[in-house]
Amino acid sequence: MSGLAATSLSCPADVVKTRMMNQAAKKEGNVLYSSSYDCLVKTVKVEGIRALWKGFFPTWARLGPWQFVFWVSYEKFRKFAGLSSF
Template identity: 70%
Template sequence: MSGLSAATLSCPADAVKTRMMNQAVRKDDKVIYKSSFDCLAKTVKYEGLKALWKGFFPRRARLGAWQFVFRISYQKFWNLAGLSSF
């Protein structure tokens, strides 16, 4: 569940951040997006709300697997140290 919620909540911010970083600077030094909010507004206006969650499934697969391995490892290390877990 933590991987799912992390992927769901972080996708829009990551999509805006990636677009801001990858925007092409034209020869006349004009940028596509003036700010992160401008990028968010233009993305939703021209591509729809679903565009903010592009790449959700690969991110979900990565975060879900990472969270699973982390939780199991965390439990094992606590048990090896002789401490009680959750």
């Protein structure tokens, strides 16, 4: 569940960040977005709200198992160290 929540909340920011970075890499003189907020607004207007979650499933497929392994390992290390669990 933590991987699902993290992906759901971070995916829109990641989409905007990626679009801003890709436009900066092109350096053609004319830019599509003047700011991150402008990128967010234009993306939603042109492609709809669902465009903010492009790449959701690949991100979740990577983050979900990592979160599972992290939290299980974290609890085992806490138990091994003699610390109480949550």
